Amino acid sequence: MSVWSEEVQERARAIVARYPEKRSAIMPLLYLAMSVNGYLTDEGMEEVARWVDLTPAQVLSVASFYSMYKRERTGKYLVSCCTSISCMLAGGDDVLAAMEDESGVPDGETDEEGLLTVEHVECIGSCGGAVAVQVNYELIEGVTPEKGRALVRWLKEARPEVVNTDEMQTLFGSRTSFDWAVKEEGGAVGPYPAFQPLGTVRGGDE
Numbered sequence: 001m002s003v004w005s006e007e008v009q010e011r012a013r014a015i016v017a018r019y020p021e022k023r024s025a026i027m028p029l030l031y032l033a034m035s036v037n038g039y040l041t042d043e044g045m046e047e048v049a050r051w052v053d054l055t056p057a058q059v060l061s062v063a064s065f066y067s068m069y070k071r072e073r074t075g076k077y078l079v080s081c082c083t084s085i086s087c088m089l090a091g092g093d094d095v096l097a098a099m100e101d102e103s104g105v106p107d108g109e110t111d112e113e114g115l116l117t118v119e120h121v122e123c124i125g126s127c128g129g130a131v132a133v134q135v136n137y138e139l140i141e142g143v144t145p146e147k148g149r150a151l152v153r154w155l156k157e158a159r160p161e162v163v164n165t166d167e168m169q170t171l172f173g174s175r176t177s178f179d180w181a182v183k184e185e186g187g188a189v190g191p192y193p194a195f196q197p198l199g200t201v202r203g204g205d206e
């Protein structure tokens with residue numbers, strides 16, 4: 001018997017139906033499991049295993065390989081700062097340090113309230129818009145240390161239910177990539193990707 005609600009199972013069925021082989025659905029199902037609990041629980045991974053006819057150990061082997069699958073609870077807002085080469089050369093380490101300082105949260109940790117997780121990440125594919133930052137995987141390009149501080153203050157004060165690229169880019173970004181455009185229409189409601197049209201925003205898959 002499923003531990004997921006009927007609504008979540010409906011999304012799982014739609015995801016599985018997109019692939020000729022059930023097991024190919026494992027990655028979007030892991031994101032779906034994350035959206036249920038906020039992170040990947042053992043129970044969530046066991047549920048995914050049942051949906052794709054694999055063992056929990058096989059599911060864990062996928063989940064543990066990718067850093068975007070969080071197996072511990074993160075904050076309501078997962079703030080990820082790229083420090084790979086392009087962003088590093090444009091001041092990514094300074095942006096990260098500013099956000100750590102403003103939030104009081106060291107790299108890789110979460111505040112006591114469970115509001116903010118701050119982390120450095122490897123290249124997120126927006127090198128032309130360095131420094132690149134994501135909040136719940138919604139992208140902001142051209143972030144400076146001061147803008148990074150302002151972003152943290154905004155998250156702490158405004159506490160938006162949905163974060164989206166367009167709004168954050170206007171408020172906290174500057175230079176963008178020449179191929180800037182990868183964004184989700186509805187934004188993200190938690191520390192996991194929106195991956196529309198089977199997304200985490202209610203109604204996004206309609």
Ligand code: FES
Pocket residue numbers: 082083084085086087088122123124125126127128130132
């Ligand atoms: S190096 Fe930062 S996005 Fe590529």
